[in-house]
Amino acid sequence: MSVAPTTIRVIIPLAIRKRNGRPKIMPPSNPVEANEAAVEAHVLRAVAKAWSWRRKLETGKASTNLDLAHAEDVSDRYIGRMIKLAYLAPAVLEKLLLQRCPLAVSLKDLTAIADLPWAEQVAAAFGSSEA
Template sequence: MTDSTNTIRVVIPLTIRKRNGRPKILPPDEVILRDGRTQDPHVLRAIARAWSWRRQLETGAASTIQDIATAEKVSDRFVSRMMRLAYLSPDVVEELIIRRAPPALSLNELMAVAQRPWTEQREVVFEKA
C-alpha cells in the first residue's frame, strides 16, 4: 500500500552502546555542540521510541496504541503523548538528533510543540531562554 513517491525516509546516524547494562545513544563523532550545552539523552530516547512506535503502526506490526502500550508495559495515554514527538518538523528533528542542539524546552513542552504547525516549531523549540 505504500507508494515510494509518498514515503519519507528519515535516516538518523546514531550509535547505540551499552553503558552500565543500559543502551546509550551516541551522536556521530564529527558532531560538536554549540555553546557547551549538552543534549538531554531522555529527549533522544523519547524521539527514538516515538518513531519506533509510529513505524510499528504504519507497518502493521502493531494494530493499535493499546497493543504498543501492552507490549511496552506502559499506559496507552503515555504512548499517545510520546508519539507526538514523531510528528515534529524535519528541521527540528535534524537539529535535535543530527546536530544534537539541546532544546530550550522540557520533554513535556516539546510534546506540546509537536501539535503546532511545522513553520512555528523551530523558533519555539530553540528559543533562547
C-alpha cells in the same frame, strides 16, 4: 627568608543544575564536548521510541496505541502523548539529532510543540531568536 605556604587551593568550575527537582553537579566542559552533550539522552531516547512506535503502527505490527502500551508495559495515554515526537518538523529533528542543539523547553513541552505547524516548531523548541 620566606616560608612556603602549606595550603594549596584548587579551583574547579562546576555548575549546579536541577534535574527532576534534585540538584545535580555538572562537571566542567570544554566547548567542543559541550555541543555534543547538549541534547540530553532521555530526549533522544524518547524521539527514538516515538519513531519506533510510529513504524510499528504503519507496518501493522501493532494496530492501536493500546497494543503498543501492552507490549511496552506503559499506559496507552503515555504512548499517545509521546508518539507526537515522531511528527516533529524535519527542521526540529535536524537541529536536535544532527546538530545537537539544546532545547529551550522540557520534553513534556516538546510533545505539545509537535501539535504546532512545522513553520512555528523550530522557534518554539529552541527559542524565539532562531527560526
